[in-house]
Amino acid sequence: MGLQCGILIRPVLDCLYLNIYVPGEIDREKRLPVLFWIYGGGFWSGTASLDVYDGKIFAGEENVIIVTVNYRVTVFGFLYLGREEAPGNMGLWDQLLALKWVYKNIQAFGGDPSLITLFGESAGGASVSMHMLSPLSQPYFTRSILQSGAATAPWAVENKQVALHRAVILYEYMKCGNGNMSHLAPDQWNMDEVLRCLHAASADKLRDSEWSPVMEFADFPWVPVIDGEFLVENIETSLKRGNFKKTQLLAGSNFDEARKLKRNFS
Structure with missing residues (x-):
C-alpha cells in the first residue's frame, strides 16, 4: 500500500513523499508542462498513491509531467494551538515544500518550472485556491485548476x-x-x-x-486556519482586495462528487 497520510488503511506519519510520472520518451531540448496534483478528502484522509491518481497514462498520452504529493491531514496536519508546536496549516506547508522542490528540481525530469499548473479536487481544490491566496506560494506555479472545492467553501477554513x-x-x-x-x-x-x-x-x-469536536452537517474538524502567515487575512477580504495570484483559472465540479457519501443517507 505504501506510506499513506491519514487514510483509513495503515495511516502513518512518515508519509511526506511525491510521485513523478514522465512520458516514456523525453526530448531534453523541450521542457514539458507540469501538472501538480493535490488530493482531496476533507483534510482528514487521502493519499497520493491511490490507483485513480496514477499518472502514467495521462503523462504518456498528453506529453506532460504529472506530480502527485502527500501532505499531513486531520489533527496531525491542521491542529491549531496558537503555539510554535502546533501552528496550524502544517498540511499546507507540506504542500508548499513539495511545490518548492518541484520548482527547483523538475528540470532534471524534463519539466518546465515556468509551466507548473496546480490542480486538485475537493480539499485539494480548496488547497489550490489557498496557494493562490498565499504570497508564500505564488512564485512557484503558473496556473490553477479547482475541482469541486475552493477556499470559500463553508467547510474549507476556520478562524x-x-x-x-x-x-x-x-x-x-x-x-x-x-x-x-x-x-x-x-x-x-x-x-x-x-x-x-x-x-x-x-x-x-x-x-x-479526531472526530470529537462537535460539528455541523458536512463539516470537518481539522481544516486550514487564518493564521496570519500562510493565510494572512480572511478569504473574502483577500478576494475583495485583489490579494491573490492573477493567473488563468479553471474551476468546476466533478460528476457524482458526493456518491461516496450516499451510503450514509440510504
Missing part, C-alpha cells in the same frame, strides 16, 4: 477561535485534564495545558479521537 475551541474539545474528550474548559471564556482557555495533554498522547489515541 483562530473556532480552531482553538476544537482543540479544547479534543483535550476534554481525551480526559487528561479539566473537563469543563470549553465552557470558560476563550481568554481563560489554558492552551499550554492542552498542548501538554496532546503532546503526551499516542498517535493512535489522537487519531481515534
Whole structure:
C-alpha cells in the first residue's frame, strides 16, 4: 500500500513523499508542462498513491509531467494551538515544500518550472485556491485548476477561535485534564495545558479521537486556519482586495462528487 497520510488503511506519519510520472520518451531540448496534483478528502484522509491518481497514462498520452504529493491531514496536519508546536496549516506547508522542490528540481525530469499548473479536487481544490491566496506560494506555479472545492467553501477554513475551541474539545474528550474548559471564556482557555495533554498522547489515541469536536452537517474538524502567515487575512477580504495570484483559472465540479457519501443517507 505504501506510506499513506491519514487514510483509513495503515495511516502513518512518515508519509511526506511525491510521485513523478514522465512520458516514456523525453526530448531534453523541450521542457514539458507540469501538472501538480493535490488530493482531496476533507483534510482528514487521502493519499497520493491511490490507483485513480496514477499518472502514467495521462503523462504518456498528453506529453506532460504529472506530480502527485502527500501532505499531513486531520489533527496531525491542521491542529491549531496558537503555539510554535502546533501552528496550524502544517498540511499546507507540506504542500508548499513539495511545490518548492518541484520548482527547483523538475528540470532534471524534463519539466518546465515556468509551466507548473496546480490542480486538485475537493480539499485539494480548496488547497489550490489557498496557494493562490498565499504570497508564500505564488512564485512557484503558473496556473490553477479547482475541482469541486475552493477556499470559500463553508467547510474549507476556520478562524483562530473556532480552531482553538476544537482543540479544547479534543483535550476534554481525551480526559487528561479539566473537563469543563470549553465552557470558560476563550481568554481563560489554558492552551499550554492542552498542548501538554496532546503532546503526551499516542498517535493512535489522537487519531481515534479526531472526530470529537462537535460539528455541523458536512463539516470537518481539522481544516486550514487564518493564521496570519500562510493565510494572512480572511478569504473574502483577500478576494475583495485583489490579494491573490492573477493567473488563468479553471474551476468546476466533478460528476457524482458526493456518491461516496450516499451510503450514509440510504
